[in-house]
Amino acid sequence: MPTKSAAKSPARRTPAVTAGMDWRKIAYDTLVSRMLDDVEETTNKNRASVPKEHLVxxxxxxxxxxMAQVMLGSLLTKRRDAAGAYYRSRPLLLSLGLSIEDALASPLGRSGGFSDGRDIGVVCNLPRHDGPVVLPMSGDVGSQYTPAAGWAQAITYYKNTLKDASYDGCLSVALGGEGSVATNGFWSALTMATTLELPMLxxxxxxxxGISVKGEMQTPGGDIAKNLASFGNLFIRDGDGTDPDEASRLLQEVVAHVRAxxxxxxxxxxxxxxxxxSGPDNQKGYRTDAEIAEDAKRDPLPRLREYLVPAFMSKADWAELEAEVERDVHRALAGARGRAAPVAETVRRFVYAEPRRDGDADTVGGLSESELTALGGSAAASEGGDMLRLAEAVRRTLRVELERNPKLLVFGEDVGKKGGVHLVTEGLQKQFGAHRVFDTSLSEEGIVGRAVGMAVAGLMPVAEIQFRKYADPATEQLNNCGTMRWRTNNQFAAPIVVRMPGGFGKDVGDPWHSLSDEVRFAHAIGWQLAMPSNAADAVGLLRSAMRGRNPTIFFEHRSLLMTSDGSARYPGDDYVIPFGKANRVREGDRITVVSWGAMALRCIEAVDRHLPAGTVDLYDLRTIAPWDREAVLASVMNTGRCLIVHEDTLTAGFGAEIAATVAREAFWYLDAPVDRMAVEDVPMPYHPVLLNAVLPGPDQIAARVEALLRT
Ligand SMILES: Cc1ncc(C[n+]2csc(CCOP(=O)(O)OP(=O)(O)O)c2C)c(N)n1
Known part of the structure; x- marks a missing residue:
């Protein structure tokens, strides 16, 4: 019986080859991969004499x-298997059925392939609805792990909760170099996989x-398998990836363990x-010729040949295989080089989901068209609903969606038994069970990366980040999630919802729990960003996001969650608000005021308490990405004045974007400079005296409006 400790298997030499492996395919794929490297390296080396468009x-x-990678690929045989891979993983993709022409065309930047010329050709993916998927890779080392863990958790959810037998025995594998074991993503995924006992390899x-840095810098002694020997729930194998016999046996062992x-x-x-x-690296300064020569002796390809010939195939068979590979690669190379360059006009497509056109990919990820249609939604609020605070409104909306959509999951730190530190998810675990509403380990990268993997697997994850500031560790996953649809030319998408409370508290602030900083998400490509100021908008926007196709940051303002400030009547179980439609909360014709979140309420107070009726045309944007340019510009063209009020700090806050747009598009209509009020460029302070010194209040907003009206 294998033990969980790192076991060094003795190199076993048997006359026959390891049973259960498709050795011909392994040899073919290894030879193809090797020849692709040869072709690309040789072309690049002879750059002076080859056409520019042949260079990678x-x-x-x-x-x-x-060799070891294609062996691994040959064992990923189930239709719900998935791999999270990295830039050196092309052999794996070849073994999973990537065409040689696509493998060559993408590095050349030609149309089609992984990204239609948008991304580096070794940042690969394999979109499939019915076969092993390779999740969209990223350039960031270590970022492949948590989405792969998310897929593994999705396997258990489909299998155990949704009773989908197609997930039985499936696994998710994450590939990485020894450098990647030092990353946050590796440790986060390892924690998830071992604490939840996920089907993950x-x-x-x-x-x-790691480029030039030795493995001893990444983990003490340079052997991660040895160092993890005491890790609970982790079955470990350690061996020689150049020895066909040993590598194949060990791979079979670990795959069988996970599948079981x-x-x-x-x-x-x-x-x-x-x-x-990589191409530009010449290894000078960090690798001696002797070291390079020593490594060359460990080439797995001659070992594979020696292993298979004559035990599995004859010398002539091997020669024939080499000839076949050469023919196939040359044919594919001609095809790849002959492919058109990508079309410039297409580059703006697929930042967000778009109405389908002929020839568009059938996107992998998110709910299906029919599931979204069945969920529907209504833009009309129902009459006479109960008055709810924002936290209750969010909870009720989550409850309705959990009831309606069996693929929706709610998770984050403390969201289970405790119901979240803001009690927004209180009672949901009790009602829906810990498989649908659950606590996570304390890793925001893990929370968001897991959500990404789950969304690609077709679930609708609704993740909670405990406070806005604590989304910082998830930045890489958030950015990569946002650009996924674009990077893969609409072949993949990960529509997830990330709820996060932020902003000042009722009477208190601080640099950690009161951050607003929404502009970072406005700048993060591909994300929708909702900043509701009241319970009814929260219901409509959150539901829109959970029944939508784009990833969404949903901001819950701390000062509104549990107070009556943002209370509103419940607008109904199907109420949705489209993104990018501002709410005109007060009508006026002398000045346009634009705001969002808790500041929108302060603006309403300023208008109602201090300013004559009909003066201020006040817009609550509701969503920052996208934002309602049309409504704001139309209003400014009528009033001739514009003030933007927000809680995020002033410099490069989102107000600057609005001001620039107004200055450009409505310049000839302006009677006064476009103005902004925001928190000064200091972190949010703790004591109310300090807090109120930087936070615009209704009196100051009214005074600024009056000053602008006098201009
Ligand atoms: C987050 C991040 N930091 C740094 C880099 C730059 N970088 C690219 S590859 C690499 C080394 C990775 O080594 P390893 O994981 O061992 O993989 P190998 O290239 O040896 O297969 C580094 C530092 C990166 N891509 N991402």
Whole structure:
């Protein structure tokens, strides 16, 4: 019986090859991968004499990693298997059915392929509705792990809760180099996989170098398998990734372990990097010729040949296979080089979901068209609903959606038994069970990355970040989630909802719990951003997001959650508000005031208490991404004056974007400079005296309006 400790299997030499492996395919895919590297490297080396359009600008070889990777790929046979991979993972994709032409066309930046020329060609993906999926890769080392863990958790959800038998025995594998084991993403995913006993495999291909840095810098002693020996629930294997016999047996062992539902596994295979880190790297200064020569002796390809010939195939068979590979690669190369360049006009498509046109991809990720249609939604608020505070409104909306949509999951730190530190999810776990409403480990990267993997697997994850500031550790996952649809030319999307409370508290602030800083999300491409000022808008916007196709940040203002300031009548179980439609909360014709979140309420107070009726045309934007340019510009063209009031700090706050737009588009209509009121450029302070010194109040807003009217 295997133990959970790192086991070094003795290199077993048997006359026959390991049973249960498709050795012909392994040999073919390894040879193809090797030849692709040859073609690209040779072309780039001879750059003076080849046409510019044949060069690969970002070239990464996988030589040395290739054989073990294609073995792994050959074991990913189930239709709901998935892989989170990285830039050296092309051999894996080849073994999963990536066409050689696509493999070559993408690095050349040609149309089609992984991204239609939008992303580096080794940042790959394999979109499939009915076969192993390779999740969209990212350039950030370590970012592949938590989405892969999210897919693994989705497997358990589909299997155990939705009783979908197609997920039985499936697994999610994350591939990474030994450098990646030092990243937050690795540890976050490892925590998730082991605490939740997920069907996940960590595949560490250890070449001893992270660009130039030795593995000893990434984990003490340079052996992650050894160091994790005491980790609970983790089945570990450690071996030589250049030995076909040993590598195939160990891979079969770890895959079988995970498929049998025995929990996660980690395999570390040592491999040589028989190339520079990437095209531009010449290895000078960090690798001696002797070291390079030593590594060359560990090339797995001759070992594979030696292993298979004659035990599995004859010398002539091998030669025939090489000839076949050469033919196939050359044909594919001609096809790839012959492909058109991407079309400039298409570059703006797919930042957000779009109405489908002929030829568009059938996106992997998010709810299906029919599921979204069935959920529907109504723009009309029902009459006579109960008065609700914002927290209750969010809770009720989550409850309705959990009832209506079995694929919706709610999770975050403390959201389960406790009901969240703001009690927004109170009672939901009791009602829906811990498989649908659950606590997570304390890793925001894990919360968001997991949501991404789940969304790609077709679920609707609604993640809570405890406070706005604590989204900081998830920045990489948030950014990559937002750009996923664009990066993959609409082949993948991860529509998730991330709820986060922020902003000043009722009578208190501080730099950690009171951050607003919404402008960062306005700048994050591909995200929708909702900043509701009241309970009814919260219901409509949150439901829109949960029944939508785009990732959404949903901001819950701390000062409104539990107070009556943002209370409103419940607008109904189907109420939706479209994004990008501002609410004109007061009508006037002398000045336009634009605000959102809690500041919108302060503006209403300023108008109602201090200013004559009919003076201020007041807009609560409701959503910042997208924002209602049309309504604001139309109003300013009528009033000739504009004041923007927000809680985020002044410099480069979102008010600057609005001011620039108004100055450009409504310049000839303006009777006064466009003005902004915001928190000064200091962190949010704790004591109310300090807080009120930086936070615009209704009196100051009214005074600024009056001053502008006098201008
Ligand atoms: C978050 C992040 N930091 C730094 C880099 C730059 N970088 C690219 S590859 C790499 C080394 C990775 O080494 P390893 O994980 O061992 O993989 P290998 O390239 O050896 O296969 C670094 C530092 C990056 N892409 N992402």
């Amino acid at each position: 600008l970002y070239q990464f070889s996988a030589r040395g990693h290739d 960590f595949y560490i291909e250890d070449n001893g170098l 539902g025995k929990g996660p596994a980690l395999i570390r295979l040592t491999v040589p990097r028989l190339c520079s880190h």
